Amino acid sequence: MPELPEVETVKRALVDNILDNQIFSVKAFRKNLRYDFPVNMDKILNNRTISKIERRAKYILIYLKEDDNVIVIHLGMSGKLLIKPFEYNNYDKHDHLVIGLEDKKLIFNDPRRFGLFTIIKSSEIAKHKLFANLGIEPLESNFGGNMLLDLLKNKAKTNIKNAIMDQSLIVGVGNIYACESLFLSKIMPTRIASSLSPQECNILVLNIKQILGDAIKLGGSTLKDYASVNGNSGYFQNNFFVYGRYNLPCNICNNHIKKVKQNGRTTFYCDHCQK
DNA sequence: AGTGTCGCCTGAATGC
DNA sequence: TGCATTCAGGCGACAC
Numbered sequence: 001m002p003e004l005p006e007v008e009t010v011k012r013a014l015v016d017n018i019l020d021n022q023i024f025s026v027k028a029f030r031k032n033l034r035y036d037f038p039v040n041m042d043k044i045l046n047n048r049t050i051s052k053i054e055r056r057a058k059y060i061l062i063y064l065k066e067d068d069n070v071i072v073i074h075l076g077m078s079g080k081l082l083i084k085p086f087e088y089n090n091y092d093k094h095d096h097l098v099i100g101l102e103d104k105k106l107i108f109n110d111p112r113r114f115g116l117f118t119i120i121k122s123s124e125i126a127k128h129k130l131f132a133n134l135g136i137e138p139l140e141s142n143f144g145g146n147m148l149l150d151l152l153k154n155k156a157k158t159n160i161k162n163a164i165m166d167q168s169l170i171v172g173v174g175n176i177y178a179c180e181s182l183f184l185s186k187i188m189p190t191r192i193a194s195s196l197s198p199q200e201c202n203i204l205v206l207n208i209k210q211i212l213g214d215a216i217k218l219g220g221s222t223l224k225d226y227a228s229v230n231g232n233s234g235y236f237q238n239n240f241f242v243y244g245r246y247n248l249p250c251n252i253c254n255n256h257i258k259k260v261k262q263n264g265r266t267t268f269y270c271d272h273c274q275k
Numbered sequence: 276a277g278t279g280t281c282g283c284c285t286g287a288a289t290g291c
Numbered sequence: 292t293g294c295a296t297t298c299a300g301g302c303g304a305c306a307c
Contacts, residue, residue, distance in 0.1 A: 034302080058301080077300050078285080112284045114301060157278065175300065263279065265300060
């Protein structure tokens with residue numbers, strides 16, 4: 001499930017593979033994913049050159065050289081961007097969008113279709129509904145314990161796990177890295193968010209940065225739904241302490257890992273290590 | 276306004 | 292074997 005490290009990995013692979021490429025065709029096999037695809041997107045994109053590729057939160061932004069249009073991609077739960085040779089035409093039933101480049105194809109494959117592909121003006125990004133309410137990038141240097149303490153100070157009605165997954169507070173942290181960072185910080189996921197001490201906020205910030213950074217170094221985590229652009233797996237899933245390890249022994253204390261539903265999602269934790 | 280719940284969607288895993 | 296059910300979860304819509 002693409003969270004910040006997986007999206008960052010895809011973004012870096014796109015930089016390596018398609019930066020400075022020209023777009024020659026855009027073919028959609030259906031009219032929408034989460035939203036309708038832009039009308040006339042072939043006309044908007046044909047003969048344009050990819051000048052810059054960025055990540056903001058879990059979104060990938062592809063800038064064009066000739067005008068101020070920006071392609072916005074979100075992978076949702078199961079979206080993949082795949083680079084294939086130009087001759088490739090053995091399409092999977094979940095290949096929804098094919099962008100023809102100079103000597104390759106960029107394919108948006110998404111079985112669950114929670115993904116998003118749209119085009120907006122670069123000047124409108126900041127106020128666009130997808131971006132206007134996004135929180136701090138956790139890997140930015142100005143994200144620190146004091147900032148987290150401030151973000152949580154009025155969160156007296158929600159739990160800390162939900163809070164760090166709230167994209168309007170901190171971006172890019174999903175279920176996996178929320179569980180893992182709370183485990184490393186020895187903080188019980190069910191704690192009220194505003195109850196964290198300044199010290200706990202410092203530790204949690206350090207662990208969020210550490211775990212996201214480590215995951216990026218390993219190319220993200222590959223479970224059922226994620227692979228990078230060449231179909232390669234990430235390796236960080238081998239480093240999980242709690243996620244997906246229900247009833248297995250905790251690597252620290254040997255007690256069995258527990259799970260609980262929080263806000264509709266499964267939380268994995270160790271009730272001995274986390275307080 | 277802030278918070279919680281539901282539904283979108285498919286495929287894998289599980290149950291009978 | 293095969294059909295039905297459950298689960299996975301990012302995020303928007305909706306209810307309270």
